[in-house]
Amino acid sequence: MKTLIALTIANLKGLTRDRAALFWTFFFPVMFVFLFGWIFGGSGDAKVAIGFVDQDNHSAASAGLQQAFQNVSLLTVQTGSLSDEQAAMQRGDIAAIVVVPEGLGAAAGSKTPTSIELYIDPSQGQTTQGIQQIADKVTGAANLELAGATAVIGVQDKTLQSTNISNVAYLVPSILAMALMQLGIFAAIPLVQQREKGILKRIGATPLARWKLVGSNVLTRLMISLVDAVVILGIGLAVFHVQIVGNLIEMTALVLLGAATFLSIGFMLASFLKTEEQAQGVVQVVQLPMMFLSGIFFSFDFLPGFLQTVARFLPLTYLGDAFRQVMVNGTQVAPLGVDVAILTGWLVVCLGIAARSFRWE
Amino acid sequence: MTQSHESVIRVSDLKKFYGDVKAVDGVTFEVARGEVFGMLGPNGAGKTTTIEVLEGLRSPDSGIVEVFGLDVCKHPESIKQRIGVQLQSVSLYPRLTVTELLDLFGTFFKNRVPTKQLIDAVDLGERANARSMDLSGGQQQRLSIALALVNDPDLVFLDEPTTGLDPQARRSLWDLVKGLQEKGKSVVLTTHYMEEATELCDRVAIMDHGHILEMGTVPELIGRRFKERAVFFDSTVKFPAERLGKLGGVTRATQEDGQTVLYSKDVAATIGGLLAMADELSAEPHNLGIRQATLEDVFLDLTGRALRD
Incomplete structure (x- = not known):
């Protein structure tokens, strides 16, 4: 020994x-x-910046959507004209642009199907996918609200670990x-x-x-x-x-x-x-x-x-x-x-x- | 076993082959207690293999090998407790200091000499806290001898202990070996240097190609082959070779680089004749001298080549 x-x-x-x-x-x-x-x-607090372009003249619908996007904790939302935001995306400052077209509020009011436009940068694969999902979720929620329904089944984010991995x-x-x-x-x-x-x-x-x-x-x-x-x-x-x-x-x-x-x-x-x-x-x-x-x-x-x-x-x-x-x-x-x-x-x-x-x- | 009380080593018909290479091919010898035994021979002669079998590092293919009367194959541990080993060119844990290395090796043995005493014995006091990698070649060699002595061994193996050392370092190592002998220890050493063997060894074995060619004291080995003594001189004038060969007592004459060597059974007659001949040629032999044949001459005669080849 x-x-x-x-x-x-x-x-x-x-x-x-x-x-x-x-x-x-x-x-x-x-x-x-x-x-x-x-x-x-610090991926936990890494936020993705997107641009929000309101062409619908601050209608209730567009304001609601803007608020909904801002409520998504992963995103920081900046607003501006389409050409400004497109320039920002070219510079790489933002990863996507959400455009609320003119007449969306009116169409929503009359329950005519319509859509928002989402400009994405396909070179940022995973980020793009994430943003598409977020946009689906946001519009989905808006649709439910417009239909006067309440979401019965929601998805609560859970990960396997006690804290986010x-x-x-x-x-x-x-x-x-x-x-x-x-x-x-x-x-x-x-x-x-x-x-x-x-x-x-x-x-x-x-x-x-x-x-x-x-x-x-x-x-x-x-x-x-x-x-x-x-x-x-x-x-x-x-x-x-x-x-x-x-x-x-x-x-x-x-x-x-x-x-x-x-x-x-x-x-x-x-x-x-x-x-x-x-x-x-x-x-x-x-x-x-x-x-x-x-x-x-x-x-x-x-x-x-x-x-x-x-x-x-x-x-x-x-x-x-x-x-x-x-x-x-x-x-x-x-x-x-x-x-x-x-x-x-x-x-x-x-x-x-x-x-x-x-x-x- | 009858001689075990006086022989520390008994080797009989030892053989060790590596494939087709007969490294050791039937070697027999004994080493007496208190004796310094030298093994001479060129690289590949089988010296190191023989020693490594004795140290328990290799197992023999056949033959009897006993150290302290114990079979090396059956009792390697008890033999290793009582021998000291210095291997060719080993650098040990380069980043440990002299003191740390000696302390570490001490823990491997039951019997243990205080580190301070070992350091003094090899005169490394000033480098006691130096890392072994920072020692000079001579100091490293002294350290490896100190490491061979940590257990106060009865039998010490030194494998080419002075190879690569300057003459002064070599002398101080010789003193160390003589000191071991004075303490009653037996030493087996291998060397390339005839001078070293002549200076240190009680008996030497000359090995080549796995065989012991000749064994005995140095004067015995020389006397067995060379009855003549050598008369040598330098000269600028060339002495005719055929006349030199006919001088009294001369058996053989060589001339090389201005030096002439006459091997003679009757030195007085040879020198008388030589001086008369020089007179006649009006030449003067410079540095005229007489010497015994050396171990080097013996080796040359036995193997047909110089030892350092």
Whole structure:
């Protein structure tokens, strides 16, 4: 036990004195949190501006519609002439224009079917869809009112999570998953380095049991994984106000499982790599595609079919999924039990391969 | 086992093959307690493989290998507790300091020498808190020797301990090895340097292609092959080779770069004849001297190539 602790402390000292290693283990994921936090940050209060053009001479109907649009919390509404608003849309100041044509009030009064006009910018796909839906809803409500009916069945907006899941809330667990993935897979590099330099062999000439050497490596990385989790979730919580809903035991267990799984992949890679240069390259070849394919930064529904199939085999997909489910009540790719089972499967298989083929020199 | 009380190492017909490569092909030797035993040979001769089998790092394909009377395959842990190992060119945890590394290695053993004492023994006091990556080559080599001594071992393996060191650093390492012997420890070392073997080793084994070609004390090895001594001199005038060969006692003569070497069984007769011949040619032999053949000559004679090739 004394030896295990001494080795673990030695590993931690080595790491904290290595600036490059510090950067990749701590600052890189933290940088990601800030970067994505700022890019997608505050989506909760991001409002979409639209223009409202009243050509119906402030009729009761047009005033009512204007009020209805203004009541939609997602929108800020500016008014002006059609040509002004079209210019504003060209500049990108507003995303859509609602035009109430002349005679709409009168037509509504006589219950003659009529319509408002909606100018949209098709280049802003999702925003456009949203605005079309809002416009449908607003006119729908107006129609009911005109018909003198009351909406019996309404739709109350509910999301699965206790609070609205913002982009940042989606990304923070993903970045943690990424950090653990890199932490584990990058472990291959120092191992290959230590073998190449004969450090493993030198230690093999002492009575130290080999499992202690491996054990101290695992212990070191697991400790770092917990620090990573605290730092990343802490920033998400403190700076970007992401609500963390999971319980501590579940989250800790998942962090450790994820770290162990990727560590076993790192060990497996180290079994097959001979030089440090090889390790540096192969580690990137493994981690970069995994980062982009596993749906941790965007849903992999956007990927072409065969890549989706690939994504469904990647352990990172399931670690990210498990984190989102447990930490922010995100929607699931697979049930939590399946996530855990798949991660455990990767852990067992890679560890088995590593144990069989790892070379000490 | 009959000799185990005086032999710390007993190797009999050790073989270790890697595929078609016969790294060690039937090696037999013993090392006595308190002895400094040298293994000489070019790269790939099988020295390192032999040592690594003794250290428990590799398992032998066949043969008997005992350290302290214990079979290396059956009792690697108890052997490792009592040996000290310095491997070729190992840089350990580069970001740990000298003191931290020695402390760490101390935890691997039951028996443990205080770190301060080890640092003093290898004269690294001034660099005790320097990271190992910042040490000079000589200092790193001294550190790796200190690491080999953390458990106060009875038997120390040094694999090319002075390769790459400047002459001064080499001398101080030699003193260290002599100090070990004075404390009654046994040492097995490999080296490329004949001078080092001559200076340090009680006995040497000359290895090539996985075999021990010759083994014994340095004077024995030289005496076995070279009955003659060498008479050498420089001259600007060329002495006719056929006449040199006929001088009294001369068995062989070589001339190269202005230096002439005469191997002679009768040095007095050779020098008398040489001086008469020089008179006759009105030439003067400069730097005239006599020396024994060296280990280098033995090695050349045994393998047909120089050791450093």
